[in-house]
Amino acid sequence: MLEVEGLGIRFGGNHAVQNVTANIKPGKITAIIGPNGAGKSTFFNLISGFYQPTTGRIRFQGQDITRLPTHDVVARGIARTFQTTTIYKELTVLENAMIGHRVRTRAGLWDALLKTGREKRDGGGSRDGGMAALERVGLAPQANLLAGALTQEGQKRVGIAMALSSDPKLLLLDEPAAGMNPEETVNLMALIRELVVGGLTVALVEHKMSLVMGLADEILVMHHGQKIAEGTPAQVSRDPAVIEAYLGSHAHGGQMGEAGASENAEASHA
Numbered sequence: 459m460l461e462v463e464g465l466g467i468r469f470g471g472n473h474a475v476q477n478v479t480a481n482i483k484p485g486k487i488t489a490i491i492g493p494n495g496a497g498k499s500t501f502f503n504l505i506s507g508f509y510q511p512t513t514g515r516i517r518f519q520g521q522d523i524t525r526l527p528t529h530d531v532v533a534r535g536i537a538r539t540f541q542t543t544t545i546y547k548e549l550t551v552l553e554n555a556m557i558g559h560r561v562r563t564r565a566g567l568w569d570a571l572l573k574t575g576r577e578k579r580d581g582g583g584s585r586d587g588g589m590a591a592l593e594r595v596g597l598a599p600q601a602n603l604l605a606g607a608l609t610q611e612g613q614k615r616v617g618i619a620m621a622l623s624s625d626p627k628l629l630l631l632d633e634p635a636a637g638m639n640p641e642e643t644v645n646l647m648a649l650i651r652e653l654v655v656g657g658l659t660v661a662l663v664e665h666k667m668s669l670v671m672g673l674a675d676e677i678l679v680m681h682h683g684q685k686i687a688e689g690t691p692a693q694v695s696r697d698p699a700v701i702e703a704y705l706g707s708h709a710h711g712g713q714m715g716e717a718g719a720s721e722n723a724e725a726s727h728a
Protein backbone atom coordinates (compact mmCIF):
# COMPACT_ATOMS: atom_id res chain seq x y z
CA MET A 459 0.00 0.00 0.00
CA LEU A 460 2.80 2.39 0.93
CA GLU A 461 6.34 1.94 -0.34
CA VAL A 462 9.25 4.07 0.75
CA GLU A 463 12.56 3.79 -0.99
CA GLY A 464 15.84 5.24 0.20
CA LEU A 465 13.94 7.74 2.35
CA GLY A 466 16.02 10.23 4.28
CA ILE A 467 16.03 13.65 5.88
CA ARG A 468 18.83 15.67 7.37
CA PHE A 469 18.56 18.45 9.92
CA GLY A 470 21.90 20.21 9.63
CA GLY A 471 24.41 17.42 10.13
CA ASN A 472 21.88 15.10 11.80
CA HIS A 473 20.51 12.29 9.62
CA ALA A 474 17.21 11.92 11.48
CA VAL A 475 16.05 9.34 8.91
CA GLN A 476 18.56 7.70 6.63
CA ASN A 477 18.05 5.50 3.58
CA VAL A 478 14.92 3.71 4.80
CA THR A 479 13.29 1.30 2.37
CA ALA A 480 10.11 -0.36 3.61
CA ASN A 481 6.57 -1.42 2.75
CA ILE A 482 3.33 -1.04 4.62
CA LYS A 483 0.98 -3.82 3.58
CA PRO A 484 -2.77 -3.28 3.07
CA GLY A 485 -5.12 -4.57 5.76
CA LYS A 486 -2.29 -5.03 8.26
CA ILE A 487 -1.09 -3.31 11.41
CA THR A 488 2.53 -2.21 11.09
CA ALA A 489 4.35 -0.97 14.19
CA ILE A 490 7.40 1.25 13.96
CA ILE A 491 9.54 0.90 17.05
CA GLY A 492 12.99 1.90 18.20
CA PRO A 493 14.77 3.66 21.06
CA ASN A 494 14.23 7.36 21.80
CA GLY A 495 15.47 9.58 18.99
CA ALA A 496 15.54 6.67 16.50
CA GLY A 497 13.65 8.73 13.91
CA LYS A 498 10.19 7.19 14.22
CA SER A 499 8.20 10.43 14.45
CA THR A 500 10.31 11.99 11.71
CA PHE A 501 9.50 8.96 9.52
CA PHE A 502 5.77 9.62 10.13
CA ASN A 503 6.26 13.31 9.37
CA LEU A 504 7.85 12.38 6.05
CA ILE A 505 5.09 9.97 5.05
CA SER A 506 2.35 12.42 5.97
CA GLY A 507 3.92 15.33 4.08
CA PHE A 508 4.82 17.41 7.16
CA TYR A 509 8.49 17.19 6.20
CA GLN A 510 9.98 17.06 2.71
CA PRO A 511 12.60 14.32 2.42
CA THR A 512 16.18 15.12 1.50
CA THR A 513 16.43 11.82 -0.38
CA GLY A 514 14.20 8.99 -1.52
CA ARG A 515 10.68 8.37 -2.73
CA ILE A 516 7.28 7.62 -1.23
CA ARG A 517 4.62 5.81 -3.23
CA PHE A 518 1.06 5.33 -2.03
CA GLN A 519 -1.13 2.88 -3.91
CA GLY A 520 1.33 3.01 -6.78
CA GLN A 521 1.43 6.83 -7.03
CA ASP A 522 4.34 9.05 -6.15
CA ILE A 523 3.41 11.30 -3.21
CA THR A 524 6.97 12.27 -2.24
CA ARG A 525 6.61 16.03 -2.57
CA LEU A 526 2.90 16.46 -1.99
CA PRO A 527 1.82 18.92 0.69
CA THR A 528 -0.01 17.48 3.70
CA HIS A 529 -3.54 18.32 2.55
CA ASP A 530 -2.94 16.49 -0.73
CA VAL A 531 -1.56 13.50 1.15
CA VAL A 532 -4.69 13.47 3.32
CA ALA A 533 -6.89 13.77 0.23
CA ARG A 534 -5.14 10.70 -1.25
CA GLY A 535 -6.11 8.69 1.83
CA ILE A 536 -3.43 8.99 4.51
CA ALA A 537 -4.40 10.50 7.86
CA ARG A 538 -2.54 10.70 11.14
CA THR A 539 -2.87 11.41 14.81
CA PHE A 540 -0.22 13.15 16.88
CA GLN A 541 1.89 12.16 19.88
CA THR A 542 0.24 14.73 22.09
CA THR A 543 -3.50 15.09 22.02
CA THR A 544 -4.31 17.83 19.55
CA ILE A 545 -8.05 18.09 19.94
CA TYR A 546 -10.00 21.30 20.50
CA LYS A 547 -11.19 20.90 24.07
CA GLU A 548 -13.52 23.89 23.96
CA LEU A 549 -15.39 22.50 20.94
CA THR A 550 -17.86 19.62 21.00
CA VAL A 551 -16.82 16.08 20.15
CA LEU A 552 -18.74 16.33 16.87
CA GLU A 553 -17.20 19.69 15.94
CA ASN A 554 -13.76 18.15 16.42
CA ALA A 555 -14.65 15.26 14.12
CA MET A 556 -16.08 17.66 11.54
CA ILE A 557 -12.77 19.53 11.33
CA GLY A 558 -11.12 16.38 10.00
CA HIS A 559 -13.84 15.88 7.43
CA ARG A 560 -13.43 19.36 6.00
CA VAL A 561 -10.01 18.48 4.63
CA ARG A 562 -11.77 16.18 2.18
CA THR A 563 -14.49 18.59 1.17
CA ARG A 564 -14.02 21.32 -1.35
CA ALA A 565 -15.00 24.15 0.94
CA GLY A 566 -11.79 25.79 1.99
CA LEU A 567 -11.13 28.53 4.48
CA TRP A 568 -12.39 31.31 2.17
CA ASP A 569 -15.61 29.46 1.48
CA ALA A 570 -16.12 28.97 5.18
CA LEU A 571 -15.50 32.66 5.89
CA LEU A 572 -17.70 33.89 3.07
CA LYS A 573 -20.40 31.29 3.71
CA THR A 574 -20.79 30.45 0.05
CA GLY A 575 -23.31 27.99 -1.31
CA ARG A 576 -20.66 25.31 -1.52
CA GLU A 577 -19.87 25.79 2.16
CA LYS A 578 -23.55 25.36 3.00
CA ARG A 579 -23.70 22.13 0.99
CA ASP A 580 -20.43 20.78 2.40
CA GLY A 581 -21.44 21.71 5.94
CA GLY A 582 -24.05 18.96 5.90
CA GLY A 583 -21.51 16.54 4.53
CA SER A 584 -19.03 17.41 7.25
CA ARG A 585 -21.64 16.72 9.89
CA ASP A 586 -22.47 13.32 8.39
CA GLY A 587 -18.78 12.50 7.93
CA GLY A 588 -18.02 13.58 11.47
CA MET A 589 -20.84 11.48 12.89
CA ALA A 590 -19.74 8.46 10.86
CA ALA A 591 -16.24 8.82 12.32
CA LEU A 592 -17.64 9.10 15.85
CA GLU A 593 -19.63 5.90 15.29
CA ARG A 594 -16.44 4.11 14.31
CA VAL A 595 -14.68 5.08 17.55
CA GLY A 596 -17.75 4.52 19.75
CA LEU A 597 -18.30 8.20 20.60
CA ALA A 598 -21.62 8.89 18.85
CA PRO A 599 -23.52 9.17 22.16
CA GLN A 600 -21.04 11.85 23.33
CA ALA A 601 -21.22 13.88 20.09
CA ASN A 602 -22.58 17.02 21.75
CA LEU A 603 -20.36 17.04 24.85
CA LEU A 604 -17.37 19.33 25.04
CA ALA A 605 -14.30 17.32 24.05
CA GLY A 606 -12.46 18.62 27.13
CA ALA A 607 -15.03 16.95 29.37
CA LEU A 608 -14.08 13.45 28.18
CA THR A 609 -11.62 11.11 29.91
CA GLN A 610 -8.08 10.74 28.60
CA GLU A 611 -9.18 7.66 26.66
CA GLY A 612 -12.20 9.51 25.28
CA GLN A 613 -9.99 12.39 24.12
CA LYS A 614 -7.69 9.93 22.35
CA ARG A 615 -10.73 8.53 20.57
CA VAL A 616 -11.67 12.06 19.50
CA GLY A 617 -8.17 12.42 18.01
CA ILE A 618 -8.63 9.17 16.11
CA ALA A 619 -12.10 10.26 14.94
CA MET A 620 -10.61 13.50 13.59
CA ALA A 621 -8.21 11.46 11.49
CA LEU A 622 -10.90 8.97 10.45
CA SER A 623 -13.33 11.64 9.35
CA SER A 624 -11.17 12.32 6.30
CA ASP A 625 -12.01 8.68 5.44
CA PRO A 626 -8.40 7.50 5.07
CA LYS A 627 -7.22 4.18 3.70
CA LEU A 628 -4.06 4.34 5.80
CA LEU A 629 -4.18 5.63 9.38
CA LEU A 630 -0.94 6.66 11.09
CA LEU A 631 -1.09 6.64 14.89
CA ASP A 632 1.75 8.39 16.72
CA GLU A 633 2.05 6.87 20.21
CA PRO A 634 -1.67 6.16 20.61
CA ALA A 635 -1.26 4.56 24.05
CA ALA A 636 0.85 7.35 25.58
CA GLY A 637 -0.55 8.34 28.97
CA MET A 638 -3.05 5.47 29.04
CA ASN A 639 -3.43 2.95 31.85
CA PRO A 640 -3.40 -0.81 31.08
CA GLU A 641 -7.19 -1.07 30.87
CA GLU A 642 -7.44 1.90 28.50
CA THR A 643 -4.60 0.42 26.44
CA VAL A 644 -6.52 -2.85 26.03
CA ASN A 645 -9.62 -0.90 24.94
CA LEU A 646 -7.55 1.01 22.43
CA MET A 647 -6.09 -2.20 21.02
CA ALA A 648 -9.61 -3.57 20.53
CA LEU A 649 -10.60 -0.38 18.72
CA ILE A 650 -7.59 -0.54 16.39
CA ARG A 651 -8.35 -4.19 15.61
CA GLU A 652 -11.97 -3.33 14.82
CA LEU A 653 -10.88 -0.57 12.45
CA VAL A 654 -8.59 -2.96 10.61
CA VAL A 655 -11.31 -5.62 10.37
CA GLY A 656 -13.42 -2.84 8.83
CA GLY A 657 -10.86 -2.46 6.02
CA LEU A 658 -8.42 0.14 7.31
CA THR A 659 -4.64 -0.20 7.16
CA VAL A 660 -2.82 1.03 10.28
CA ALA A 661 0.78 2.02 10.96
CA LEU A 662 1.70 3.11 14.45
CA VAL A 663 4.66 4.38 16.42
CA GLU A 664 4.50 3.07 19.96
CA HIS A 665 6.75 2.51 22.96
CA LYS A 666 4.37 0.26 24.87
CA MET A 667 5.60 -3.21 24.03
CA SER A 668 2.42 -4.90 25.32
CA LEU A 669 0.48 -3.06 22.63
CA VAL A 670 3.07 -3.59 19.89
CA MET A 671 3.55 -7.30 20.53
CA GLY A 672 -0.16 -7.95 20.98
CA LEU A 673 -1.32 -5.99 17.98
CA ALA A 674 1.23 -5.70 15.19
CA ASP A 675 1.32 -8.00 12.18
CA GLU A 676 4.61 -6.46 11.07
CA ILE A 677 7.22 -4.51 12.97
CA LEU A 678 9.79 -2.16 11.52
CA VAL A 679 12.65 -1.37 13.90
CA MET A 680 14.57 1.89 13.63
CA HIS A 681 17.80 2.91 15.30
CA HIS A 682 19.86 6.04 14.67
CA GLY A 683 17.56 6.94 11.76
CA GLN A 684 18.02 3.64 9.96
CA LYS A 685 15.87 0.54 9.60
CA ILE A 686 17.71 -2.22 11.44
CA ALA A 687 15.11 -4.99 11.28
CA GLU A 688 11.62 -5.89 10.12
CA GLY A 689 9.34 -8.89 10.47
CA THR A 690 6.70 -10.38 12.70
CA PRO A 691 6.78 -9.65 16.45
CA ALA A 692 8.33 -13.10 17.02
CA GLN A 693 11.02 -12.47 14.40
CA VAL A 694 12.09 -9.02 15.55
CA SER A 695 12.07 -9.91 19.24
CA ARG A 696 14.69 -12.59 18.47
CA ASP A 697 16.76 -10.38 16.18
CA PRO A 698 20.25 -9.80 17.64
CA ALA A 699 20.51 -6.28 16.13
CA VAL A 700 17.22 -5.31 17.79
CA ILE A 701 18.17 -6.73 21.17
CA GLU A 702 21.52 -4.95 20.92
CA ALA A 703 19.84 -1.61 20.07
CA TYR A 704 17.51 -1.86 23.07
CA LEU A 705 20.18 -3.15 25.45
CA GLY A 706 22.45 -0.31 24.47
CA SER A 707 19.74 2.29 24.92
CA HIS A 708 17.96 1.34 28.12
CA ALA A 709 18.80 0.52 31.69
CA HIS A 710 16.11 -2.17 31.53
CA GLY A 711 16.98 -3.54 28.13
CA GLY A 712 16.09 -7.03 27.11
CA GLN A 713 12.31 -6.73 26.93
CA MET A 714 12.51 -7.25 23.21
CA GLY A 715 13.92 -10.72 23.72
CA GLU A 716 11.27 -11.79 26.19
CA ALA A 717 7.87 -11.53 24.60
CA GLY A 718 6.13 -12.91 27.70
CA ALA A 719 7.99 -10.65 30.10
CA SER A 720 7.20 -7.63 27.95
CA GLU A 721 3.50 -7.71 28.81
CA ASN A 722 3.42 -4.47 30.73
CA ALA A 723 6.88 -3.28 29.94
CA GLU A 724 7.66 -0.02 28.27
CA ALA A 725 10.53 -0.52 25.88
CA SER A 726 11.42 3.09 26.17
CA HIS A 727 11.08 6.16 28.36
CA ALA A 728 12.74 3.88 30.92
Ligand SMILES: Nc1ncnc2c1ncn2[C@@H]1O[C@H](COP(=O)(O)OP(=O)(O)OP(=O)(O)O)[C@@H](O)[C@H]1O
Nearest residue numbers: 469472473474492493494495496497498499500501
Ligand atom coordinates in the same frame (compact mmCIF):
# COMPACT_ATOMS: atom_id res chain seq x y z
N1 LIG B 1 12.42 19.50 13.22
C1 LIG B 1 13.59 19.00 13.62
N2 LIG B 1 14.71 19.75 13.59
C2 LIG B 1 15.90 19.26 13.99
N3 LIG B 1 16.09 18.00 14.43
C3 LIG B 1 15.00 17.20 14.50
C4 LIG B 1 13.71 17.65 14.10
N4 LIG B 1 12.84 16.62 14.28
C5 LIG B 1 13.56 15.60 14.75
N5 LIG B 1 14.86 15.93 14.88
C6 LIG B 1 15.93 15.05 15.33
O1 LIG B 1 15.82 13.85 14.62
C7 LIG B 1 16.16 12.74 15.44
C8 LIG B 1 15.02 11.75 15.45
O2 LIG B 1 13.93 12.30 16.20
P1 LIG B 1 12.48 11.63 16.25
O3 LIG B 1 11.63 12.53 17.08
O4 LIG B 1 12.01 11.31 14.89
O5 LIG B 1 12.79 10.29 17.03
P2 LIG B 1 11.75 9.28 17.68
O6 LIG B 1 12.24 7.92 17.34
O7 LIG B 1 10.37 9.62 17.28
O8 LIG B 1 11.98 9.57 19.23
P3 LIG B 1 10.97 9.45 20.47
O9 LIG B 1 10.73 8.00 20.66
O10 LIG B 1 11.75 10.03 21.59
O11 LIG B 1 9.72 10.22 20.13
C9 LIG B 1 16.50 13.30 16.81
O12 LIG B 1 17.90 13.43 16.87
C10 LIG B 1 15.82 14.65 16.79
O13 LIG B 1 16.48 15.55 17.63
